[in-house]
Amino acid sequence: MIITPEIIGYLAATLTTxxxxxxxxxxxxxxxTDSLSLGMYSLFTSGVFCxxxxxxxxxxxxxxxxxxxxxxxxxxxxxxxxxxTVFKKR
Amino acid sequence: MIITPEIIGYLAATLTTxxxxxxxxxxxxxxxTDSLSLGMYSLFTSGVFCxxxxxxxxxxxxxxxxxxxxxxxxxxxxxxxxxxTVFKKR
Numbered sequence: 330m331i332i333t334p335e336i337i338g339y340l341a342a343t344l345t346t347x348x349x350x351x352x353x354x355x356x357x358x359x360x361x362t363d364s365l366s367l368g369m370y371s372l373f374t375s376g377v378f379c380x381x382x383x384x385x386x387x388x389x390x391x392x393x394x395x396x397x398x399x400x401x402x403x404x405x406x407x408x409x410x411x412x413x414t415v416f417k418k419r
Numbered sequence: 420m421i422i423t424p425e426i427i428g429y430l431a432a433t434l435t436t437x438x439x440x441x442x443x444x445x446x447x448x449x450x451x452t453d454s455l456s457l458g459m460y461s462l463f464t465s466g467v468f469c470x471x472x473x474x475x476x477x478x479x480x481x482x483x484x485x486x487x488x489x490x491x492x493x494x495x496x497x498x499x500x501x502x503x504t505v506f507k508k509r
């Protein structure tokens with residue numbers, strides 16, 4: 330099997346996109362966001378939204394697809410964090 | 420000011436790369452990793468490493484630079500999480 334740059338790129342995209350799934354499941358299940366950084370999820374969710382806009386701009390389906398999934402996962406984690414920060418003062 | 424796809428792409432890259440800095444600072448300062456997912460940081464750190472290899476393969480300095488920074492930040496968070504999981508049973 331020949332490992333081409335394309336295979337490494339697809340592997341990289343699959344790993345970084347899917348990584349937010351276990352975090353979103355953990356956060357939604359436990360509602361615990363104490364050790365999550367509000368700054369990180371604010372910047373990251375905004376950044377992924379920009380990647381999504383960029384993908385739409387340049388009409389690249391791979392960028393649109395990967396970042397649409399990541400955006401939903403990151404936004405759900407951010408929503409839990411904001412809820413806890415505002416309503417639970419932690 | 421004209422917003423080109425390139426500007427949105429650079430903004431996206433800056434936001435997603437810099438987002439791991441506040442999380443790394445919080446994690447290193449508090450040592451609290453209870454609400455961080457081990458699965459997420461294992462997959463994410465591996466994925467960013469693949470992006471780094473991909474960047475080196477295709478000789479793209481922007482991809483190398485962004486992912487080298489993100490790798491260091493994500494790996495430091497993962498190290499704290501593994502340490503707590505192994506030694507503190509939490």
